[in-house]
Amino acid sequence: MTMDLTKILIYHITDVSNLPNILAAGGMHSEANLQMAGVQPTIIGHSNIKQRRLHEITVPCCGNRFVGEFVPFYFCPRSPMLFTINRGNTGRTSGCQNQIVHLVSSMEIATGLGKEWAFSSGNAGAYLTDFFADVADLSKLDWGIIRSTDWAGEFRRDKKAAEFLVADFFPWAAVREIGCYNSSTKQVVETLLQGQANPPKVVERSDWYY
Numbered sequence: 001m002t003m004d005l006t007k008i009l010i011y012h013i014t015d016v017s018n019l020p021n022i023l024a025a026g027g028m029h030s031e032a033n034l035q036m037a038g039v040q041p042t043i044i045g046h047s048n049i050k051q052r053r054l055h056e057i058t059v060p061c062c063g064n065r066f067v068g069e070f071v072p073f074y075f076c077p078r079s080p081m082l083f084t085i086n087r088g089n090t091g092r093t094s095g096c097q098n099q100i101v102h103l104v105s106s107m108e109i110a111t112g113l114g115k116e117w118a119f120s121s122g123n124a125g126a127y128l129t130d131f132f133a134d135v136a137d138l139s140k141l142d143w144g145i146i147r148s149t150d151w152a153g154e155f156r157r158d159k160k161a162a163e164f165l166v167a168d169f170f171p172w173a174a175v176r177e178i179g180c181y182n183s184s185t186k187q188v189v190e191t192l193l194q195g196q197a198n199p200p201k202v203v204e205r206s207d208w209y210y
Helices: 016-025 033-035 047-055 080-086 106-113 136-138 154-160 183-192
Strands: 009-015 028-029 070-074 098-107 117-122 163-166 169-171 177-182 201-204
Touching: 009 106, 016 028, 016 098, 016 183, 028 033, 033 047, 080 098, 098 106, 106 163, 163 169, 163 201, 177 183, 183 201
Parallel strands: 177 201
Antiparallel strands: 009 070, 009 098, 028 169, 070 163, 098 177, 117 163
16 A cells, blocks of 8 residues: 555644744654653643653654654544543643644655654554554554544544654654634734744644534
8 A cells, every 4th residue: 555645644733832832942842852851831631641651652663762752643633632632631621622733744744854753553652552664554554534533432533543753853844734723823823933934834724623
């Protein structure tokens, strides 16, 4: 199965309040790097799963480095994780998705950065997930579920949550688009990007949200 890497988009979700630090750093650091530097971003996920990714689950095809040493992306917007965050299940206020933005790049760009990378068959924070570092293995992902809006059930939820991982740091110059929940968040992002050279396109994409 041959896939066009220019058409495989990857999506990193973060709170819009983290953008100033991301811009100042010139990109996104892995959670492991942030912790070593003493940086405390606004957290959107489960703290216990974050610790699992940092200290328990490794990526065998990348020298058994911990998942937390990589910058994570999904292969789709409107991820199960965003649904969980918006429901208030991670400790945030229910309905908070308007503060979450999607930072978009492509697999072609990401694999050309000269950094270690891998992708997972499901949630990279789960113990039974498989990891791959060969584009030929993209056929092992369930693209039907990844691209579907119907992911009810634990099996489908895990498959849709497949991740693309880039080791250590993902440069801001490799971000091509920022998806926002509404025009208010879009305006906040556009204000933050003022003065940036070649900023990514900022778009309002309510269909990427719940």
